[in-house]
Amino acid sequence: MTMQCCLNIAETGNQSQAKCNLFISAMKELAAFFTAIDNLFGPEQARRSAINWIEELDSIDWQSEDSMPNWGQATVAASALLSASHCRKVSRANYEALENWSNGGRT
DSSP states (O other), X not given: OOHHHHHTHHHHOHHHXXXXXXXXXXXXXXHHHHHHHHHHHOHHHHHHHHXXXXXXXXXXXXXXXXXXXXXXXXXXXXXXXXXXXXXXXXXXXXXXXXXXXXXXXXX
């Protein structure tokens, strides 16, 4: 699915519109994840983590086409890969930034 599908919603109908809405929702989740990793660990790690996120999303076995995907599954799995790859203690400032991000910016 590409962004082009979202530009042609008027021509395609409700099923395609629903798929485009899911695509947009996934891209928002990925963008938030990427931004957080970039802020905490830098652009190279953010790029690798985004690839992990996409691979994790691809590996999830969705129960049915009617169910709403839980993007958080991919985020948690990619975060676990990030954590395992670093194998180092996260500084208190990074921990607080990650905690703030996971709370939606609410402290």
